[in-house]
Amino acid sequence: MFSNLLAFHSLFRWLVIILLLITIALFTYKYFTKETFSIKNYRLLQITCWILNVQLVIGILLFSKSQLVYLLWDNFQETVKMRQPRFFGLEHPSMMLLGIILFNYFTFKVRNKINTTKAVTYFLKRFIIILIIILSSIPWSFSPLTNRPNFRDFYLTNL
Numbered sequence: 001m002f003s004n005l006l007a008f009h010s011l012f013r014w015l016v017i018i019l020l021l022i023t024i025a026l027f028t029y030k031y032f033t034k035e036t037f038s039i040k041n042y043r044l045l046q047i048t049c050w051i052l053n054v055q056l057v058i059g060i061l062l063f064s065k066s067q068l069v070y071l072l073w074d075n076f077q078e079t080v081k082m083r084q085p086r087f088f089g090l091e092h093p094s095m096m097l098l099g100i101i102l103f104n105y106f107t108f109k110v111r112n113k114i115n116t117t118k119a120v121t122y123f124l125k126r127f128i129i130i131l132i133i134i135l136s137s138i139p140w141s142f143s144p145l146t147n148r149p150n151f152r153d154f155y156l157t158n159l
């Protein structure tokens with residue numbers, strides 16, 4: 001159960017990233033063409049928000065079952081010095097939570113700015129910051145800090 005959830009969380013990250021990149025590409029396009037932000041564009045933001053919230057729910061489930069998280073919170077003073085428990089029990093969840101809350105908040109705010117051009121610059125900057133927060137908190141396979149496979153097998157999950 002845990003390993004399949006972990007594999008799903010890992011795979012689902014690609015959908016999160018693709019949607020965030022599409023959102024930013026859309027805002028960048030609007031910025032250069034000076035087009036207004038339409039209700040159709042707003043739907044894309046809502047979909048991205050939903051996908052992020054699904055990832056959040058899976059993350060919370062993993063958090064409540066992870067051995068690394070237990071390890072950290074059982075003996076915080078000692079294990080906070082260890083890279084993996086600190087990353088998965090503290091840094092990763094808090095940064096992702098921050099990114100997801102900000103995305104929800106700004107999506108909510110965009111609602112009042114539909115059909116205006118002024119909003120585009122404002123939101124473009126904020127969504128880029130959110131993308132940076134999320135991308136930098138992913139345990140990429142190439143990360144020197146904490147790494148995990150970029151594509152995890154659903155059946156042979158080994159940590």
Ligand code: HEM
Nearest residue numbers: 010013055056059060062063066068088093096097148152
């Ligand atoms: C955009 C949001 C998120 C993305 C893209 C993301 C991505 C990832 C990735 C790629 C992994 C490694 C999976 C693997 O080992 O193959 C991971 C692990 C994990 N994530 Fe997230 N995550 C997100 C949000 C969250 C949130 C909000 C929480 C908790 C509240 C969370 C909790 C965890 C935990 C506990 C693990 C590791 C569990 C373990 O190995 O024991 N994640 N996440």
